[in-house]
Amino acid sequence: MTQPGPADHALDNISWLWRLRLPTQPLLRHLIFALCGVGILYLLTSLLSPYNDYEVGEIALYVIALAGLSLLTGMNGQISLGNGAFMAVGAYTMALLMTHTQLNFIVELLAAIGAAAVMGLLIGIPATRLKGPYLAGMTLLFALALPPIADKWSTTFGGDQGLTTTVPNAPGNINPEEWLAWIQIIGALITLVLLANLIQSRFGRSFRAVRDDEIAASLTGIHVARTKVLAFVISAGCAGLAGGFLGLSTGVVNTGEFPLTLSIQLLAAMVLGGTGSLMGMLWGAVLLVYLPQWSTSLSGYFNLGSGASAYLATIIFGAVLIVVMIAAPTGIQGGLRWTWRHISGSMSRPGAVIPPVSELPGGQSPHVPMR
Amino acid sequence: MRHSNHTAIGRWTRVLVASAMGVTLATVVLSPSAGASGSSAPGVTSTGISIGATVPLTGPAAPGYDEIAPAMNAVFGWVDAHGGVDGRKISYNYLDDGYNPANTATLTRKLVLQDNVFATVGSLGTPTQAAVQGFLNSQKVPQLFVESGCNCWSNPKFPESFGWQPPYTVEGKVLGAYIKAHFAGEKVGYLSQGDEFGQDFIKGMDMEIPSASVVSRQTYDASTLAGPLSNQVAALKAAGAQVVAMATIPAATALAMLPAAAIGYQPQYVISNVGADAPTVGPLLSSFTQKGGGTAAQAKATAGLLNGVITDSYFAPESDVTNPWVKVETKLLTDYAPSLYAKSGLDGNTQYGIALGLTFVQALQAAGKNLTRAALISAIEGSGKKFVTPGFVPLSYSSSVHYGFQGLEVVKLSTTAPPAVTPSGSWIGGIAVSPVETTNVGSGPVVKYTGRTSTPPAKLASTS
Incomplete structure (x- = not known):
């Protein structure tokens, strides 16, 4: 299930960076990308x-949610069917603060992250004892249990x-949609820079070590349970x-x-984009936003009933998932990376570049155990 | 190596400076364009009017509700065939939001910002339309005739929003007054959906029924409604409720009546209009019985549980085939929505769509040839009371009231009434057991309506 992420190709990355003369220091490099x-x-x-x-703003917000999920599942090997519910926790926290306080909205967003992260902690602690389908089941239960709570205390929620x-008023005469898109894009870029750095740090290596072999990881001194809970907390915060x-x-x-x-849908979009990759989450988010629309126009083109169009979106989503999994098991981003490596490999002069370790379809490195 | 690293940084500095300059230039060149509302009436040309809506065409809320927008389109088809309104034909673009407010938000922005619709008309649902109420009002786009009985559509903060069907509180008050008058001294139990729909309805009931007679208050959660409501029914029985008042959606009505029948509990049911449409609830009773292992004969028999149920109606029931409005409605469907008629026939939902479509057409007529959004709003506020609709009472629109119908008659489903015949079978019909009564969502009393009930205009009645 777990697929190697970008940092598994550290060696490729470095040679690739040298060729493009990008700085090798992660923070600087990520900031340049972000700018x-x-x-x-x-x-x-x-x-x-x-x-x-x-x-575009919607894509940005789904990138954030998917990036968090990608960290949890792709980097740390834990499956969550509850990230939609973490999103609800964040949304309600922000909305409650907006209703009852006059706080700056950045503070309200930070509180949303904080509340979801605390919920992630509460779910993450028992989750360390569970794996695979049992973990998925537990997070699923969380997603199911949350809406009735909001219905029960309807005066509060x-x-x-x-x-x-x-949304706070836009400065000048920028139109509100563009302004909102900007807020969301900046949020997404900050999230991506922070996550990209985290992935390449000691924590990122611990996440992957725990994913690949918990016993080996604990033998090297990594606190397995703490690492797994941390991944849950970060993922929930993103959500x-x-x-x-x-x-x-x-607006509500x-x-x-x-x-x-x-x-x-978040889980499926993450797999489509490329589990464990951050860039891939962009493709996943684009699909989440546009696939329903494309399928509606498609069904309009074939003159299907309006009822059929909604089911068509689900069918196409499923079909795309199957095709991508067969053609590029590491998702769209994995497929792109593989293609890029082949193109750039054939263009470069022989001997100029050290051949990457993993010139394999799907970009899988042989040294990462497959499961 | 040091050297190449140094040049790399240098090159990146240059790239950054260049892109910063590019951004600055772009800011100057692409100075923000003017606000969206440039033209006097988006979506209106000399030959056409473009309107939109979001409705559930798929998902749990779709059965039944997916008939309303196509039924409205039958009215617009008739209007277009007769030259349109002031020469303008109506193009109605209804999109499927699956009853998910996040979809509603996106699709409504598509309708307004991209497709430039003149107004949204007949969008469905409380949570879904509450999500876009702020957006539509800030864009000054009329949010007309929302298909929901929430009290929230008549709010001075949202002048572009209009409700249409009776508020659930009004329904609760009329039915509550009926219970107080006809079942005095009997123990009353409530079964309501645990959201605004249920709460508003019960609020109305509580205004009329003495609190001492209410012996049990049960709720259910719509999002997890999957099996029989056995616990709630058992609690109502244990409390000795002789009258059970229900604010339920059709599936929940069936899922309460079946376990009650199984334990031999036969209270007098009083059910909100939403959950008591016989051609919708009847088939559900049968199919749930069959899924539960019942025979075909048993399944057919369970539809009989609806006999004696008390509900309400704000226009003539579909089973009243001699009613001139019912004739017009049938004709419109057979002529302008034949495939819908073949599938659903004339039932509560298709009737609803036709009545709502007729309301909108008259709003356009009242707004006149110089059609703008502001003209449409003031036409509804000024002339809404005079619109001719199948409703028993006139619409109550004014500059301060954005509720639609506020009058109902209490109806008893009975085997002695003429049945409602739809493609799915023949279903129990209803007979009026009270005069038409009106009230408001506040503390106003329930009073008998003494005005006239409208008849279809000759043009509509005689036409094909």
């Missing part, structure tokens, strides 16, 4: 229509209507931020926004 991202996205959001801006959220952003996009927070299918 380029800021530039490109600024141009993009300025050129796009308000509705497309809104979609706003019941069916939910709690309204407000909390994404949930807060979803609440801002929607209610239980209907966080159905069980959300958690399942």
Whole structure:
């Protein structure tokens, strides 16, 4: 199930970086990537229509949620069907603060992250004793148990209507969709930079060591349980931020926004994008946002009923999942990386570059045990 | 090595400076464009009006509710065939949100920002439409005739929002007054959905029924509704409730009546209009019985449990085939939505869609040739009371009231009434057991409606 992530190709990465003359220090490199991202996205959001801006913002928020899940599942080998519920925790925290306090909205978002992270801690501790389907089952239970709580105390949580959220006013005459997209993009880039650094740090290596072999990891002095709980906390924190952003996009927070299918879609989109990869989460998020629309236009083209179009989205999602898993077991990002390595490999002069260790389809390094 | 590293940093510095300059230039060149509401009426041309909606076409809320928007389209089809409104044909784009507010938010933005619809008309659901109420109002897009009985659509903070069906509190008050008058001294139990729908309905009931007579208050959770509501039913029976008032969706009505029948509990049911449409609940009773291992004959027989149920209606029941409105509704469906009619026939949902479509067409007519969003809103507030609809009472729109119908009659489902015949079979019909009564969501009394009940305009009645 677990697939090697980008850091498993450390050797390839370095040779690739040397060729492009990128700094080898992770933080600096990631910041440069992020700044380029800021530039490109600024141009993009300025050129796009308000509705497309809104979609870009949605992609950004799903990137955050997927990146957190990717860390948990891809890097640490734990499966969660509860990340949709962590999103709900974050969203409700933010919305409650918006309703009852006058705090700065950045503080409210930080509280959303904090509350979801605490919930991640509570779920993560018992989760260290569970593996595979049992862990999935437990997180699933969490996702199921949360909505009735909000329904039960409907005066606090706003019941069916939910709690309204407000985006702080845009400076100048920037239109509100573009402004919201910006908030979400900056949130996503900060999250990605932090996670990318974390993955290449001591913690990232511990996560992977625990994923690959818990006994070996504990023999090297890694506290296995603590590492697993930490992964849960970080993943939940990411989901909390994404949930807060979803609440801002929607304009309201209610239980209907966080159905069980959300958690399942997140998991599927993560696998599609490339489990364990951060860049891959962009592809997963794009699919989450656009696949339903594409399938609607497709069914319109084939003149299917409007009822059929909604099921078509699910069918296409499933079909894409199967095709990607067969063609590129490491997801879209893995497939792209493999293709890129082949193209760049054939273009470079022989002998100029040390051949990467893992020139294998799907980019799997032979030294990582497969499971 | 040191040297190459040094040049690498140098090159990146240059790249950064270059991109920073690029960004600055772009800021200057692409100065923010003006706000979205440039033209006087988006979605309106001399030949057409584009409107939109989000409704559940898939998922648990879809059965029944997915008929409403296509039924509205039958009305628009008739209007277009007769030259449109002021020469403008109505193009109705309803999208499937699966009853998920996050989808509603995205799709509504698509309708408004990308497709430039003039208004949203007949979007369905409380949680879903509550999600976009702020957005639509901030964009000054009319959020017309939301398909929900929530009290939230008439709110001075949201001048673009309009409800349409009777608020659940009004329904609860009328049915509560009926219980107080006809079942005085009997023990009353509640079974309600644990959300706004249930709470608003029970709020209305409590205004009329003395609290001493309420012996049990049971709820269920709609999102986890999967099996019989045996515990709730057992509690109602144990408390000795002789009248059970229910704010339930159709599936929950069936899942309460079946276990009650199984333990020989036969209270007088009083059920919200939402959960008592015989052509919807009847088939559910039968199919649940069959899934539970019952024979085909038993399944058929369970539909008879609806006999004697008390509910309410705000327009003539579909079984009343001699009613001129029912004739018009049937004709519109057979002529302009034949595939819908073949699938669903005339039932509570298709009736609802036609009545709502007629309301919107008259709002357009009242707004006149110079159609703008502001003109439409003031036309509904100014002339809404005069719209001709199948409703027993006129719509109650004014500048301060954005509720639609606030009058109902109490109906008893009975085998002596003419049955409702739909493609799924023949279902028990209803007969009125009270005059049409009106009230409001506040402390106003339940009073008999003394005004006229409208009849279909000649053009609609005679047309094909």
